[in-house]
Amino acid sequence: MKKLLYIFIGLLFISSSISQTSAVDTKDAIFKEIALTTTQVEKDYSKKYTETLDLYFNKIRYYKEVNKLKDLENKLEPIIEKYNKKTYLNSTQKKEFNLIKNIYYRSKILSLYYVK
Numbered sequence: 001m002k003k004l005l006y007i008f009i010g011l012l013f014i015s016s017s018i019s020q021t022s023a024v025d026t027k028d029a030i031f032k033e034i035a036l037t038t039t040q041v042e043k044d045y046s047k048k049y050t051e052t053l054d055l056y057f058n059k060i061r062y063y064k065e066v067n068k069l070k071d072l073e074n075k076l077e078p079i080i081e082k083y084n085k086k087t088y089l090n091s092t093q094k095k096e097f098n099l100i101k102n103i104y105y106r107s108k109i110l111s112l113y114y115v116k
Contacts, residue, residue: 030109037102044095050102057106069111076104 042050060068083089083097 027109027113030105030112033101033105034109037098037105040098041102044098049099053103053106057110061110066111069107072107073104073111076100076107080104 038050041053059065079100080097083093083100086093089097
């Protein structure tokens with residue numbers, strides 16, 4: 001029964017996050033997406049992934065590597081579009097999509113507001 005509830009909540013989360021992906025344009029909405037996807041990545045993989053991503057993006061922020069952020073965003077946008085076009089994602093694809101969205105939104109927030 002618990003697994004069924006978790007699956008249902010996961011499906012609701014995925015369906016709502018997919019519909020909101022293209023509409024994210026404010027700082028608060030981006031931070032919300034980062035928080036949601038970070039939690040999901042920790043649940044799907046481990047906390048080690050988020051710690052590694054934190055270190056990577058802190059390094060980019062410290063050295064103000066805007067070009068790396070732009071390249072990363074340009075590579076991730078077509079992948080996100082590909083996942084958004086799919087009507088069904090299996091569990092492995094959901095995990096990958098959450099990780100990709102987390103990386104994308106982290107790079108987006110840095111490039112828009114912190115690294116200039």
